[in-house]
Each structure stands twice: as structure tokens, then as C-alpha cells.
Amino acid sequence: MNKKLLMLFMAVLLAVFTAACGSNNAAPATPAADANKAPEAAQTSEEVTIKHKLGEAKLKKNPKTVVAFDYGVLDSLDKLGIEVAGVAQSSNIPAYLEKFKDAKYTNVGGLKEPDFEKINAMKPDVIFISGRQSDAYEELNKIAPTIFMGVDNAKYMESFKENMKTLGTIFGKEAQVEEELGKIDAAIKELNAKATASGKNALIVMVNEGKLNAYGAGSRFGILHGEFGFTPVDTNISVENHGQSVSFEYIAEKNPDYLFVIDRGNAVSKNKEVSTSTKETVENDLIKNTKAFKTGNIIYLDSANWYLSGGGLVSTAGMAEEVLKEVKW
Known part of the structure; x- marks a missing residue:
């Protein structure tokens, strides 16, 4: 009888010991799971x-x-x-x-x-x-x-790149931003080399309901001269956000090799094609005597990229690609 009781006692003791061991082995599981979650929590709360x-x-x-x-x-x-x-x-x-x-x-x-x-x-x-x-x-x-x-017009690419890198930092897209900026740099380098080698000058104007405003280096559309490399036909154009008011006589007198035109009406209207009236306004008898007209180098720029959404990865790339494609060198 004592032997049976001893065996029963040993069986109970063994069961208790086994349960205790199982409990000790399982204990670390909760901290381990928390440790796995910690990096994710830290990432979402990083400021x-x-x-x-x-x-x-x-x-x-x-x-x-x-x-x-x-x-x-x-x-x-x-x-x-x-x-x-x-x-x-x-x-x-x-x-x-x-x-x-x-x-x-x-x-x-x-x-x-x-x-x-x-x-x-x-x-x-x-x-x-x-x-x-x-x-x-x-x-x-x-x-x-x-x-x-x-974008700071006086240093377009510098401020543009800074803005894009800021987006990269905020959203963890640093590598993708660098890749896109590299493509834009390559296009601008090619464009600048061609513009510089051409030795020709250029003027960029915005047309708004028949009125003309010219933009020089360091102005709202000064990227054409600064980064793209086109020599300004006039170095005395005042640097103003709305440009310097000019006449068709002014353009005829300056006689640019390249005339770039931004149609504001096109940018703010539902019709996204350069209107016939805009072309008729620009390509009048005075302008038909310019070198730009005679060589087919009046370029109507994409007003969305230039007027509405400049400073973007897509718009800036589009601006460079458009000029590369449209200019007759």
C-alpha cells in the first residue's frame, strides 16, 4: 500500500515539474513577439x-x-x-x-x-x-x-532638387528621387550643350489676351536661360513674377533666333490646344520678319508644365524634353 502511495506521489510530482518546465519555456514568447513589433512601431512614429x-x-x-x-x-x-x-x-x-x-x-x-x-x-x-x-x-x-x-526662380534647379529630396525624406523615397533627378540632369545637360553650341539667342514671352510679357534670366521662366543654356536676346529684362510688358515692335527689334511662347489662356481654359487666335496674334506681319519665324523656331510651350505645375518631377522633365524636341538646331 505504501509502495502504491509512493508511486502515486512521484507521478504527481513529475506532472507538476513538467508543467513548470513548460511554463518556463513558454514565458519568453510574449517578449519575443513584442520585440518583433517594436521596429514597426518605431518606424511609424519616427518624426x-x-x-x-x-x-x-x-x-x-x-x-x-x-x-x-x-x-x-x-x-x-x-x-x-x-x-x-x-x-x-x-x-x-x-x-x-x-x-x-x-x-x-x-x-x-x-x-x-x-x-x-x-x-x-x-x-x-x-x-x-x-x-x-x-x-x-x-x-x-x-x-x-x-x-x-x-521654386526659387533665381536658382531653379537647386531649389527644385531640395524640394524633391524633402519629399524623399518624408516618404522614404530617397533612392527613387535620386533616380528621377538623375534623368532630368542628363536631359538638361544635353539641352544646355546644344543651346550653348548653337551660339544663338532666345526670348520667352507669355501671351495673355493679346498682351505680351517677356521674361529674362532669373525670372519665373528663367530656367530657359540659366539651366537650359539659351543666351538671352535682352539682358535688361526686369525680373518680375508677371514679367516685363513688351510689344510686338520690341520683339521685332530684338529679332531673336528662338521665340518661346507660353499661352496663359491655354493654361487656364478647358481647351488645351494652342488656339488659332493665339497663333494669329503672335505670328503677325512684324513677327514674320524675325529670324525665329523664318527658321521655324517659334515654339509654343506646354503651358501646363510651364505656367501651372512647374517644379515637379514630371513637369520639369517635360519642359527639358519638349525644348530638346521642338527646337530646330
């Missing part, structure tokens, strides 16, 4: 500080709810595969960004008239703006970290 022209923004990396007012930033985000939640649909979205007219994107107002109520309701993680929204910066910055991404 970046972005300094820009209007101030400083602190935000988490890879923000989810993004509002983009600037169309150049919008085309860059799209190129990088980054989702956008809010777009300025009340203004003229360039045709190549037409998908952003869809109702699935929140209409955050116009380029100069943000809809603060809608933006606030979205609870965005970041808002990207440029010059047209600079007056609304303080108000927008109260809603979410707001970053100014306008």
Missing part, C-alpha cells in the same frame, strides 16, 4: 523636421492623409507612387493630372482660396503649398504641418 522658406514643420514620416495645393508637388507625389487625399480641384488641374478631378479626392478649394473648413475636417497629416497659397500659410499651419515647396 522628421523640415525647414522651409516660411518656417519649420515637424511631422511623422510617411504621413497618410496628404493635401497638395501645388501641382508640381502633386505630379511629383504621383510619380513617386504616394497617395494624396486632398487636391485644389476648384482651379485648372493640368490635363496630365486629370485623374485628380475624381470625387474620391477631397476638393480643398482653389489655388488662391483654400477651403479651410474641408481641410480641417480631413485632419490631414501634412499640407504642401507654394507661392499662390503663401498668404494662407499661418491658417493652414494651424490645421496641420504645412510645408512651402515653391
Whole structure:
């Protein structure tokens, strides 16, 4: 009997010991699982500080709810595969960004008239703006970290690259940004070499309801001279955002080898083709006597890229490629 009790006691003791061992072996499982989750949690909570022209923004990396007012930033985000939640649909979205007219994107107002109520309701993680929204910066910055991404015309490529690298940092797209910038650099290098070797001069004007404005080096469209390498036909054009008002007599007198034309009406209208009336206005009897006309070098530029969405990965590449293709060297 005592022997049976002893055997029963030993069996119970063995069971307790086995359970205790199993419990000890299982204990580390919970910390291990937490350790695996830790890097992911750290990644989503990592913050970046972005300094820009209007101030400083602190935000988490890879923000989810993004509002983009600037169309150049919008085309860059799209190129990088980054989702956008809010777009300025009340203004003229360039045709190549037409998908952003869809109702699935929140209409955050116009380029100069943000809809603060809608933006606030979205609870965005970041808002990207440029010059047209600079007056609304303080108000927008109260809603979410707001970053100014306008291009400095006096140093276009430098500021453009800085903006793109900022996007790369915020969204973890550094390698892709560098790749795209490399392609643009290559196109501009080729363009600059051709423009320099040609020894010819150029003038860029914007047509707006029959009125003409010329732009020189360091101005809004000064990339044509600075980075693209075209010699200005006139080095005394005043550097103003809206350009210097000029006449057709002025163009005839300067007699440029290349005349580049931006049709503002084309940019802000639903009709995205250069109108016949614009060509008739530009190619009048005075202009027909210029070298640009006689050699077929009046180039009507893509007004969306140049006027609406400059400073983007897509638009800047398009600007260089267009000039390379259209100019008769």
C-alpha cells in the first residue's frame, strides 16, 4: 500500500515539474513577439523636421492623409507612387493630372482660396503649398504641418532638387528621387550643350489676351536661360513674377533666333490646344520678319508644365524634353 502511495506521489510530482518546465519555456514568447513589433512601431512614429522658406514643420514620416495645393508637388507625389487625399480641384488641374478631378479626392478649394473648413475636417497629416497659397500659410499651419515647396526662380534647379529630396525624406523615397533627378540632369545637360553650341539667342514671352510679357534670366521662366543654356536676346529684362510688358515692335527689334511662347489662356481654359487666335496674334506681319519665324523656331510651350505645375518631377522633365524636341538646331 505504501509502495502504491509512493508511486502515486512521484507521478504527481513529475506532472507538476513538467508543467513548470513548460511554463518556463513558454514565458519568453510574449517578449519575443513584442520585440518583433517594436521596429514597426518605431518606424511609424519616427518624426522628421523640415525647414522651409516660411518656417519649420515637424511631422511623422510617411504621413497618410496628404493635401497638395501645388501641382508640381502633386505630379511629383504621383510619380513617386504616394497617395494624396486632398487636391485644389476648384482651379485648372493640368490635363496630365486629370485623374485628380475624381470625387474620391477631397476638393480643398482653389489655388488662391483654400477651403479651410474641408481641410480641417480631413485632419490631414501634412499640407504642401507654394507661392499662390503663401498668404494662407499661418491658417493652414494651424490645421496641420504645412510645408512651402515653391521654386526659387533665381536658382531653379537647386531649389527644385531640395524640394524633391524633402519629399524623399518624408516618404522614404530617397533612392527613387535620386533616380528621377538623375534623368532630368542628363536631359538638361544635353539641352544646355546644344543651346550653348548653337551660339544663338532666345526670348520667352507669355501671351495673355493679346498682351505680351517677356521674361529674362532669373525670372519665373528663367530656367530657359540659366539651366537650359539659351543666351538671352535682352539682358535688361526686369525680373518680375508677371514679367516685363513688351510689344510686338520690341520683339521685332530684338529679332531673336528662338521665340518661346507660353499661352496663359491655354493654361487656364478647358481647351488645351494652342488656339488659332493665339497663333494669329503672335505670328503677325512684324513677327514674320524675325529670324525665329523664318527658321521655324517659334515654339509654343506646354503651358501646363510651364505656367501651372512647374517644379515637379514630371513637369520639369517635360519642359527639358519638349525644348530638346521642338527646337530646330
